[in-house]
Amino acid sequence: MLGLNDSAPAAPNKDDLIREGSDATFMQDVVETSKTVPVIVDFWAPWCGPCKTLGPALEAAVTKAGGKVRMVKIDVDRNQAYAGQLQVQSIPTVYAFWQGQPVDGFQGALPGSEIEKFVNKLVALGGGEEDGGLSEAIAAADAMLDEGDAVGAAEVFGAILQEDDKNAPAYAGLVRAHLALDQIDQAEAILNGAPAEIAHAPELDAAHAQIALARQASNAGPVAELRARVEAEPGDLQARYDLATALHAKGETAEAVDQLLEIFRRDREWNDGAAKTQLFTIFEALPAKDPIALAGRRRLSSMIFA
Secondary structure, rough: OOOOOOHHHHHHHHHHHEEEEEOOOOOHHHHHHHHOOOEEEEEEEEOOOHHHHHHHHHHHHHHHHHOOOOEEEEEEEOHHHHHHHHHOOOOOOEEEOOOOOEEEEOOOOOOOHHHHHHHHHHHHHHHOOOOOHHHHHHHHHHHHHHHOOOHHHHHHHHHHHHHOOOOHHHHHHHHHHHHOOOOOOHHHHHOOOOOOOOOOOOOHHHHHHHHHHHHOOOOOOOOOHHHHHHHHHHOOOOHHHHHHHHHHOOHHHHHHHHHHHOOOOOOOOOOOOOOHHHHHHHHHHHHOOOOHHHHHHHHHHHHOOO
16 A cells, blocks of 8 residues: 655745845845745836736745745836846746746736646756655656556556545656557546646646647658758758657657757747747656756757847
């Protein structure tokens, strides 16, 4: 029988999680702090109507995360240096920092579900949450999946869900097991059947991205032919995009990311920003701390903020 551990540490004081920042304290409050825990930066102003809705919603989500993410509020009327450096053109604008670098962000107010999703991604990036004592079983199932035993992994993930039917890592693992068995429709049905309480868990967001990429892979073209087209005409961005899709389908994720970043470098608005959208889909499908995702996010951020 897999046991559950219901104990949890006391939540930090709200004043330790959310603070008023300034240009003078930005390096310490944001850059240095983000080297150990993700930091959300909320650029706002007292006269901004949407800020009055977004700010409290962000604070509530950060407080709910229980210390796994921090928040710094920057009044742009009084502090313009870093707002200018980060090209804040309208407010509210929100950036997320991790390991000293901006890794995500958005402009304007968002609904509560999207705010929670945004914060949950950062929680996962910074190390995740307690899993109720089932980590060993999940790790064992993950190992089975990595070793090619998708059927056995599916059985273990299923057993975990019998004990904890709201275990997001187990749901995501079960989806990956069925994808490994080329059962895309069944994987999607499992994901769609997940309880509403965990619908915005980062593991399930990753599973949605994995299913989308699996469907793309089924239509991917031959790598050699696409590579030859790109080499013959480097400016053919559709061919380069198709090559990235084919490379990812073959498991060559790092090179797929390279090709998509090259598209973004050449024309970030090509095909309604398709390269950036595909990059985020790939990053979301990977584990939060995957080296390819971390490096890719940093490289994309450096292009955006250049």
